[in-house]
Amino acid sequence: MTIEEVKARGYNLDIKNPHTVADDYGDPEELLTRLDEAEKEADSLRDQLKAILRDALVGSPDVELIDAFMRTRETGEGTVLEVAVVEWHGPHEPGLRWEEYQSWIGTPNDGEVKTAQLRALADPEFFMQCGRCGERCNVGNMHDNTICQGCAERYLGVVH
Numbered sequence: 001m002t003i004e005e006v007k008a009r010g011y012n013l014d015i016k017n018p019h020t021v022a023d024d025y026g027d028p029e030e031l032l033t034r035l036d037e038a039e040k041e042a043d044s045l046r047d048q049l050k051a052i053l054r055d056a057l058v059g060s061p062d063v064e065l066i067d068a069f070m071r072t073r074e075t076g077e078g079t080v081l082e083v084a085v086v087e088w089h090g091p092h093e094p095g096l097r098w099e100e101y102q103s104w105i106g107t108p109n110d111g112e113v114k115t116a117q118l119r120a121l122a123d124p125e126f127f128m129q130c131g132r133c134g135e136r137c138n139v140g141n142m143h144d145n146t147i148c149q150g151c152a153e154r155y156l157g158v159v160h
């Protein structure tokens with residue numbers, strides 16, 4: 001409302017707000033249509049966000065770790081995420097010891113699997129970050145708790 005309008009009404013400010021809730025929202029039919037549209041927009045935003053997250057992960061070293069050291073397996077009752085620890089049967093004979101990390105009844109959705117994978121990546125029982133190169137490695141590829149085998153060979157002169 002402009003000051004002219006207030007003047008025209010004799011400075012009576014006790015006027016019903018023209019933008020009441022009922023005026024703004026209109027009839028229920030239209031409300032439902034708008035709700036539908038809002039939901040479609042939210043779906044599309046969710047899809048875009050998923051794509052962005054996927055792109056952010058692709059090409060990151062963590063994706064390689066997930067590919068190399070994690071697998072999901074169907075069991076009788078559901079699905080199991082297994083995570084592997086690199087074991088050395090000889091200096092140049094690595095093997096993988098698979099351990100059950102999480103299980104679901106039925107089939108987990110992508111988000112549930114991704115969440116479990118990220119949790120496993122952060123689990124020092126399976127993966128550790130090298131203090132020298134900063135890369136996350138399988139514990140079996142660590143020289144000790146602080147440095148990876150590659151860095152130990154390169155910088156400490158360790159021969160594996």
Ligand SMILES: [Zn+2]
Nearest residue numbers: 130133148151
């Ligand atoms: Zn390193």
